[in-house]
Amino acid sequence: MFDDRYTLAYKRYPYKKSADQDAATPVRHPVVVMGGGPVGVATALDLGRQGIPTLVLDDHEGVGMGSRAICFAKRCLEVAGRYGCGKPMVDKGVVWNIGKVFNKDDQVFEFNLLPEEGHEYPAFINMQQPYYESFQLDRFEELQKDGAPIEIRGKNRVDSVEVHDDYVTLHIMTPDGPYTLEAEWLVGCDGAASPLRTMLDLDFTGKVFQDSFLIADIKMKNDNFPTERWFWFEPSHGGGASTLLHKQPDDVWRVDFQIGWDVDRKEEMKEENIRRRLDAFLGEGVQYDMVWSSIYTFQCKRMDSFRHGRVFFAGDAAHQVSPFGARGANSGMQDVDNLGWKLGMVIRGEAPESLLDSYNDERIHGADENILNSTRSTDFITPKSEMSRLLRDAVLDLSEKHEFARPMVNSGRLSVPCTYDGSPLNSSDALDGPARSRPGSVCPDAPLGDDFLLNKLGDKFILLTIDADAPDVIEEAGIQVTRLALSTTDDKSGALRERYLGDNDKAVYLIRPDQHVAARRPSFDENQIRAAIRRAIGKE
Amino acid sequence: MTDLILTPNIDGVDDFYAELLAAHEGLSKEDSDALNARLVLVLANHIGDRAVLSKALKAAQLSD
Structure with missing residues (x-):
């Protein structure tokens, strides 16, 4: 009845039978969140701090295994900081500023994110996603102890929903069998494959890229690679058509090989084959342990609308981008940041429901910006026509010698917070300011x-x-x-x-x-x- | 706003044309294509003006 879709790194909210399951009539909750990932839990943190009862339903019992998202941008940390869990993230994470770009095997240039002085949080930290989720869940439990009306239920899988004008009915499966709940508002944070999106038969359209990447996270003691982001276009080691190397905490390194579209995934995922690529890249005799690996293809897609009456979508469920630029989890946190206060005000009766449409306006704007940037990076990293490759190589060849071409090199435009230009909530700018x-x-x-x-x-x-x-x-x-x-x-x-x-x-x-x-x-x-x-x- | 110059603007245009051909002499098709691509980027950066560049792209597309 419950097939785990993934292995847990940390079991955090084991299934417990809730009184709701024995209620004669479905219990109604002000807000139900589908999905206990980074975006779902953040939604509960935001609303819980406002005193709004929020129930998170997750079909697993904790944090999934695997490094997955590793780059957390300043805005994401600032939001986490406001929720009360930014500091431990920065303490755990690896702060980096320098990026190096290599064409074939030569370094063509290096860039510094040039973090401006006078910000509490760094431009970026690298940290395995399970740590990020754990810090949020630590904060979740702290808030619960302080009386925040938030709850997370493990092994509560939403199997179907009925959307009404002013509430949503949820049919939930648990190890003790099914039960029904009602939610005045439902937030779908159930990931890129969003079952909620499918249940409501909503479109998710965009562009699929024909390439695959192999992630190999490895643990090694190696002083040859400093805490920098290194990106190779067409490296001669042949481990991949492009290769990314990025440091994480605990002596773990993210290695990301571009391996092409027509690959035999099962074959490529065999340890001996991953090691062959890694050995070609790292050189013979380098000792390392494999921590996690995965093959991914990616797409740049979004829903037509992130609000459907009483139902919202946030994070990967609403929009998906290629990983170049770290715009996935970071934009999901901006969704939560945007939705939280608006939903809070509407629930408290301080603002009209129409305020919630601005969540759609503003975050569609954000999603489009992210999709645009990540699509352009993808087109540069994996050129799909002869001419596109010719121009890309021309940029790379020029960039080694001439400064002007360096800004054209696109190995990922790193996530910065979206500016809501043109939002209906803005008043016209009356200051001739910065x-x-x-x-x-x-x-x-x-x-x-x-x-x-x-x-x-x-x-x-x-x-x-x-x-x-x-x-x-x-x-x-x-x-x-x-x-x-x-x-x-x-x-x-x-x-x-x-x-x-x-x-x-x-x-x-x-x-x-x-x-x-x-x-x-x-x-x-x-x-x-x-x-x-x-x-x-x-x-x- | 600067307009894209579409009237004769190079002194000694025959010399320039010969220099362009000479740059390609002896190159394989692949290397020639790469040279052209680099040249486009160098020239585009020199022009810099986004509106002029858009007009140049249109002019090169032979669209009206």
Whole structure:
């Protein structure tokens, strides 16, 4: 009845019979989340911190085995930080900044992610996905102990759903047999193969790439490879048409070989064949243990809509990209960041249901940006026509000698947070300020004494004033907006000025609970700010 | 905005053409194609202006 689809790395939420299973009539929950992966658990963290009862259903009992996603970007860590589990991730993860690109066997250039000073979190960390999930689950349990109304049920497999106008019925299978639940809102975080998407017969369209990659995660003590991202185009070792080497914690390395489309997966997955590729790549006599391996093909696809009435889709269930650029898990976390506060406000009756459509608008925008970037990287890494290869090779050959061609080399454009340009929640930009903090942008972090700006912003609506007057609290349309008053006299690093003022002496920013800018102005204007608040919660 | 120049603009155009042919002399088809691809990229970077580059692509496509 329960066939495990994968082996667990950590059993975290063993099946326990719930009272709901014996209820005479189906128990109704405010929010049910399908899927206990990184995105599903993050959804519960977000809503649970708002005090909204959230039930996560997962068909397994813990964290799946395998490194899988390994690159976690700054925005993802900032969001995890707000949920209370960012610090242990950074402590465990490997921080890296340098990338090297090789054409055949010659290094053509190296790049530095040039992490800007004055951010609490690094540009990227590498860490095996099971660690990421475990830190989230640790936080989940902490929040439960503190009384947050969140729960996760293992071996609870949703077999069918009925979507009604104002609730969803879920038919669930457990080791004790079936039971039925109702959810006022259902969030599908059930992964790229999303059973929920299939149950609702919803389209998932896009482009499938005809190539396969072999991941071999190996454990080795090796000082020859520093903590950098190394990418080879057409390496002569022949282990793969392209090869990526990237460090993870615990002396584990990710090796990713491009092995072509027509491969015999079963044959390629044999240890002796994986080792043959690895030996060709690493050289004879290098000792290593194999940790995890997998062959993957990939696609860039998304659903037409991420909201279907009372049902939302988030993460891989809603959109899928190629792995180049680390835009999978990182964009899933941005989905949660976007949906959490909106769903919270609607459930509390503070905002109209139409606010939830902006989740669709904004995250479709994000998904399209990710798909565009990852498609372009894929076209560069695995050129599919003779001319596409010719131009790609021309870029690589030129890049070794001439600086101009280096930005054209595309071995993955690394995930940066999406700016919601054109979002219906934005007010028009009234400040001639820095482009990076225009309405729709995520607030760039900045040091504030021993602390950081993003910590001070937290997860409520904030009126950030920099050397500008404004009331300490504004009540508008049933919500309270609190002022955070800052001054450039305390801005020793100058980061606040550079990131928020530009050439202006003062500024006022209206910031959303997900720390995106909703509006900005050179000074406080009561009518304009009140209108901006209404607009940001879907009431204008 | 700069317009794409589609009127004669190279002094000693015959010399240039001869130099272009000479660069390809003795090359295999494959190496010639690669040279052309590199040349396109070098020239495109020199032009830089995105609008001009789009117009150049259109002009090369012989579309109206």
